[in-house]
Amino acid sequence: MKAIRDGLLVLLFVDMHGLLEQITRDGIAAALAQVGMSDEGITEQANEFAVSYARDHAADLVGKKWVDGELVDNPKAQWRIDEATRDLIRADVTKAVDEGWSNDRLAEALGENYAFSASRAETIARTETAFADVAGNIHAWKLSGQVESKQWIVGDGCCDDCQELDGTTVALDQDFPDGGGAGPPLHPNCRCDVVPVLTEDAK
Numbered sequence: 595m596k597a598i599r600d601g602l603l604v605l606l607f608v609d610m611h612g613l614l615e616q617i618t619r620d621g622i623a624a625a626l627a628q629v630g631m632s633d634e635g636i637t638e639q640a641n642e643f644a645v646s647y648a649r650d651h652a653a654d655l656v657g658k659k660w661v662d663g664e665l666v667d668n669p670k671a672q673w674r675i676d677e678a679t680r681d682l683i684r685a686d687v688t689k690a691v692d693e694g695w696s697n698d699r700l701a702e703a704l705g706e707n708y709a710f711s712a713s714r715a716e717t718i719a720r721t722e723t724a725f726a727d728v729a730g731n732i733h734a735w736k737l738s739g740q741v742e743s744k745q746w747i748v749g750d751g752c753c754d755d756c757q758e759l760d761g762t763t764v765a766l767d768q769d770f771p772d773g774g775g776a777g778p779p780l781h782p783n784c785r786c787d788v789v790p791v792l793t794e795d796a797k
């Protein structure tokens with residue numbers, strides 16, 4: 595039964611890994627275009643960041659970590675995307691053992707519940723991809739050497755908490771105040787953006 599659970603976690607990991615890597619790469623390309631850079635060396639270096647960012651965050655989302663080319667259990671991971679899935683799987687497996695279900699019946703139940711929790715996880719996934727985009731932006735701006743700081747731009751109709759951050763500028767390595775972290779999103783479905791403030795030389 596642990597094998598089935600682990601199999602689903604690996605599927606989730608693979609899904610999230612591919613998604614986060616693509617989004618981080620897109621974020622890097624957009625950020626370099628923003629500062630007018632088309633340096634292959636920098637792009638390559640930035641994309642290495644995308645690979646490790648996606649791997650680490652996808653692993654974290656399924657309660658694992660990436661060590662020496664392998665996914666291993668990580669008791670400290672946040673279980674954010676998988677808490678619901680994990681509980682559902684545990685409940686199904688317990689029931690299957692108690693009631694002597696066939697393997698087919700168990701597989702069907704797992705499939706239904708996995709789909710159910712996947713839709714609940716969608717909001718979390720959307721937030722994670724927004725983080726990956728911004729992480730790619732900021733990393734590429736750092737490598738470009740053209741960007742002095744970053745500025746929070748509030749999204750159209752975004753919440754009051756976000757309004758307070760509108761126009762706030764901090765150094766690339768610094769967190770925004772009031773829990774803004776490295777950049778948007780501030781909350782699920784946040785529509786805010788972060789833009790680069792160029793150095794004097796780059797203007």
Ligand SMILES: [Zn+2]
Pocket residue numbers: 748749752753756778779780781784785786
């Ligand atoms: Zn916002």
